[in-house]
Amino acid sequence: MFLMGIDxxxxxxxxxxxxxxxETIAISSERISIETPKVGWAEEDMLDVWNATKSAIKCALKKSKIRGEEILAIGLSGQGGGAWLVDGKGSPVRKAIIWLDLRASNLVEKLKESQKDKELYEITGWRIFPSSGPILLKWLQENEPTTLEKAKYFLRCKDWIKFCLTGSSSTDPSYMISEINIKTNKYSEEVFEILGIKKEYIGLFPQLIPAWKIAGTVNSIAAKETGLKEGTPVSSGGYDVCSCALGAGVINNKQLFAIIGTAGIYAAVVDHPIFDPNQQVSVNLHVIPDRYVLNCQSMTATPNLDWFINEFCKDLITKAGDKNVYKICDSIVSEVPPGAGGILYHPYLQGEIGPFVKASARATFTGLSLWHKRDHLLRAIYEGVGFSMLDNFQKINELLFLDIKPKREITVVGGGAQSDIWLQILADINNTMIVVPEGKELGCKGAAINAGIAVDLYKNHEEAVKNFVKIQKIYKPNEKNFILYDKMFRIYQEVYKGLWDAWDKLALMQY
Known part of the structure; x- marks a missing residue:
């Protein structure tokens, strides 16, 4: 028998x-598109997401040569935040608003001005940002009231997929981090009262079921469309950050963890909630019992490289042919000395939410001169993501009273973890060992682990992790490089603080 994880x-x-x-038997992937109907908006077609899920399931079954009836249980993991609204017939009410969306930025600023953001943080442990569930619900109440009148369920991405698989609506506490009381693990009416949300809309949120518990079974329609067996158990699943941490074996107190993916996620596991008086670090439930995750998040990590390649490296794409263009970029970057010739890059292509929240923040190259080449800019992007990582971990380490020292470890996963040179840069900038676990899609692996727990295949998460998680490689910091990067990091912080007001002025010209 086998386990399936969907991320x-x-x-x-x-x-x-x-x-x-x-053992990993098969991995499949299907692309989904982000739509940007207005500047700062980000949406996805919910039916396209479900169709991509069906295709990915069928592809994985075909690649593995495993029959649907051999899947013992299915687990889920998914992107956080956003609004995925479903009507009484089970159909999408509108296109999903995803976590990258900035349409509710003005609401966030007003909450900060009135100090209500602090009240919300004290309840949920989660910093508010424009695509938080309650913030988007408030925006919809004010701007699209007819949308809410049609809705029966207010879901998140993985819960929409679970709804399509099982026909039942549910979510888990790790996923509803901006709606629950972190101390009781239940929905907080006070959150909705503070935001001025109508009471009837609270009922849109589904029941809470822990990530490692069964939330339903595959129904007949989904079975026909995917090749899965009707009646296969589906666990509740959780927030992708926490599922990736589980898939990487990050389950112990004070373990540090990073995802270098679409977003930059910088986190630490703790055994009790720790609140940041400056509200720069969020705390939410892990997808395992009695553990929490301190979390800082930057809006974009690998998209900074993707944007640069697509806009300025089309010749490299052509040169790559069937090869991976990222490998060519890695080779170029490895030939540029640390420091990128004195260029700094701030990776704020879509605003920023960690370690500070500022929707108007924008990416910048600082220090350009006539002698610089494209190669220096590429290296600066790799290093800029590293500086962002350090900027965020400094906030977490202050709460944990940890010193960043070479003997400490940060487990790193995500697309950026496929690059040896990028991982070495991260080790040097953060002055700590970077540990990379085996496997590429660790959100799937974490989801599969919780599916196994849900059907009592393993007695606890510790046993499951011993089965699933192995270390692939460790990168040790170079002390000479760290000394240089330490100086550059101080300048990195000076630059973005100096641009604070200028970003706001430029934003008026973009919207």
């Missing part, structure tokens, strides 16, 4: 099939 990311749906001893 609904921002730009793709991934499906993994695993043996009960943790």
């Amino acid at each position: 609904a990311g921002t730009t793709s749906i991934k499906v993994g099939i695993y043996s009960t001893t943790g």
Whole structure:
């Protein structure tokens, strides 16, 4: 028998099939498109997401040569935030608003001005940002009231997929981090009262079921459309950050963890909620019992490289042919000395939410001169993501009273973790060992682990992790490079603080 994990990311749906001893049998992936109907808006077609999920499931089954009836249980993981609205007939009410969306930025600023953001943080442990569920609900109440009148369920991405698989609506506490009281793990009416949301809309949110518990079974329609067996158990699933952490074996107190993916996620596991008096670090429930995750998040990590390649490196794409263009970029970057010739890059292509929240923040190259080449800019992008990572981990480490020292470890996963030179740069900038676990789609693996727990295949998460998680490689920091990067990081912070007001003025010209 086998386990299946489905990870609904921002730009793709991934499906993994695993043996009960943790061996990866097959991985499949289907792309999904982000639509930007207005500046700062980000949406996805919900039916396209479900169709991509069906295709990915069928592809994984075909690649693995495993029959649907051999899947013991299915687990889920998904992108956080956003609004995925479903009507009483089970159909989407509108296109999903995803976590990258900035349409409710003005609401966030007003809440900060009135100090209500602090009240919300004290309840939920989560910093408010424009695509938080309650913030979007408030925006819809004010701007699209007819949309809410049609809605029966207010879901998140992986819960929409679970709804399509099972026909039932549910979510888990790790996923509803901006709606629940972190101390009671229940929906907080006070959150909705503070935001002035009508009471009837609170009922749109589904029941809470822990990520490692069964939330339903595959129904007959989904079975026909995917090749899965009707009646296959589906676990509740959780927030992709936490599912990736589980898939990477990050389950112990004070373990540090990073995802270099569409977003930059910088986190630490703790055994009790720790609140940041400056509200720069969020705290939410892990997808395992009695654990929490301290979390800082930057809006974009790998998209900074993707944007640069697409706009300025079309010749490299042509040169790559069937090869990976990222490998060519890695080779170029490895030939540029640390420091990128004195260029700094701030990776704020879509505003920023960590370690500070500022929708108007924008990406910049600083220090350009006539002698610089494209190669220096590429290296600066790799380093800029590293500086953002350090900027965020400094806030987390202050709460944990940790010193960043070479003997400490940060487990790193995501697309950026496929690059040796990028991982070495991260080790040097953060002055700590970077640990990379085996496997690529660890959100799928974490989801599969919780599916196994849900059907009592493993007695606890510790046993499951021993089966599933192995270390692939460790990168040690270069002390000489760290000394240089330490100086550059101080300038990195000076530059963005100096641009603070200018960003606001430029934003008026963009919208």
